[in-house]
Amino acid sequence: MSRRAIYSGSPFEELAGYSRALVDGEWVFVSATSGFDAEIKGFASTAVAQARKALEVIGAALEQAGASFADVVRVRCYLSDAADTVEICKLLGEIFDDPRPANTTITCGFPDSNIKVEFEMTARRSMA
Template identity: 50%
Template sequence: MNGRRFIQSGSRWEELAGYARAVVDGRWVFVSGTVGQDFRTGRFPEGAEAQAELALDTIGSALAEAGAGFDDVVRVRVYVPDRGDVVAVSQALRRRLGDNRPANTTVCSPLAVEGARVEIEVTARRNA
């Protein structure tokens, strides 16, 4: 499919909806919206910040498999159902992204996955 490569994380949602955790297309890496859920157990950690950290672990793994990292991220989209969680989620993002400073949009909206307090998607451009 025109040199595209698909990366899976093992989430049941990927199989259910027929999508990839990430798509690599040339130098671009598109990581799907990722909730902070342990895909092996189906459990969510307590709190939006802990869920953001777990979502970022999953995203980091997908980026690494694609030959990229958080330094390559150029766009972040964050969805949180509770406006009160925005600061905690933002702090988790800041720790992972460091001085990278990608474009960011944060939307307060209900999420499709029950129990999820955050969903994060990123776009990266590999430098290698």
């Protein structure tokens, strides 16, 4: 099985030496992804807006890997403020259908205080 990296073009990927996603056989490992918006060169003011942007980036990486949100088996959600949990959970509930992926949500700090949410995902591509 071969491994290949997928890049989103974020300057942080080169700076920190990681890929947005790594495809290894049927598995796709998506790095923690924030909602950095290149158009505004920063982050939206709300966790939900940041989450939507992060999910857009993740969706594109999954597509490049030959996968989709339907293939996601594990989600890790990192939040800077526990008060955003319900709204972010609702957003994830709109994206994932049965069987839904396993999910862990963690409240934590980020190196940039403007970051409100990040997602990390693992998907298993159908090899049919």
